[in-house]
Amino acid sequence: MRYAAPTSISEATRLLAAEPGQSQILAGGSDILVQLKAGLAEPDLLVDIKRIDGIYDITSEDGGYRIGAAVSGAALGEHAGVKALWPGVVEALELIGSTQVQGRATMAGNLCNASPAADSVPAMIAAQAIARINGPDGERDCPVQDIPVAPGRNSLAKGEFVTSILLPARPANASDAYLRFIPRTEMDIAVVSAGVSLALDDNGICNEAHVAIGAVAATVLVVEEAAKCLIGTKLDDAAIDAMGAACSAAATPISDKRGTVEFRKDVVAVLAKRVAKIAHTRAGAPS
């Protein structure tokens, strides 16, 4: 394996595109270093993107925030603006690993690693986040939900990598939340997870909702049926129950050592309902 640390996006894409063998991106390294050590990844070229100018930046953009691909969970958690605008995304990213892992792990890495249990991904999808991708053909923007395609596989073409993620502007009276189930309190991987983002009109009626559930299918699932149960309501109990049931119906989990199909289908409804209530309260609904 060779190691390269380009200082510009163009140099990075050139290196990636020119590599005849396998190449891998190194951002925070909390997935790739473990995979290298375990022999699960054997790239010929490892491209460290952290010396690229601006890659650690968090910048305001059209009322939202653009998060550089090397911004760690710890750095994002210290950013009052992002935390106020997208608390669910920040709390999801901050659930990953330990304090040590938080010092390095990135949102872009969590997305591209394409684990169905990735904590920040349901929250990012619910937030309608947009990944900026640079590659040999230039720059393109892509909804984050189109990036993971299967466990451990993403949709990026050869030479492409995510350089930043845009958390867009949101209206007043809108918020988001994320929860996961794990059998302990820290340092674990989601058995089931859910992210909800919603907006309320002046009368407190939900006029926009996005629901994403994790670890219950090969990729994080967007559950439009669940979102529809919330839109047009004040999130009364019947609406919330219907939303939970829609999540349960959409889930197609596997049974493994961390949870059974039955458990996951049951708990995804419980979590989604709790998350919707938290987002609702954060959006300014009377609690």
Place this chain on the structure above:
Amino acid sequence: MSNIHVTTTLNGDQVEYLCEPQETLLDVMRDRLDMTGAKEGCGSGDCGACSVTMNGRLVCSCLVLAAEAEGQEVETIEGMADGETLHPLQQKFLDHAALQCGICTPGFLVAAKALLAKNPDPTETEVRYWLAGNLCRCTGYDKIINAVMDAAAEMRGA
């Protein structure tokens, strides 16, 4: 395989080394620089025994490539005491018998120091969550938590 030349700052001193691409910062510290304070427990970022700070951020040095340290500022357990004078955290770990076999201790100390730099007055719950990525198989944690709380109180008074 071509070696990579790295210049970095370790505990305030400029250090140069040659490393292979896949070598971790932990490997280089222990095997090339004779700095064996940081321990390899799991090698996969789960145990925290290899904790160091890089530019003030707490990280596992087993999850950092040695090549990534180029131009960075790394602080390790070796930089914690001031000559013969122990850091308050080190002294409190002794006072509270917060160690038995000692493998996890350097990681706990570096992690606790990073916490107190950010939050000089943490609650016990905050200490426990901050240190959740540092595993100790001997003490049962209470002595460690007590030592950190006590050191924090002393450092606030100092």
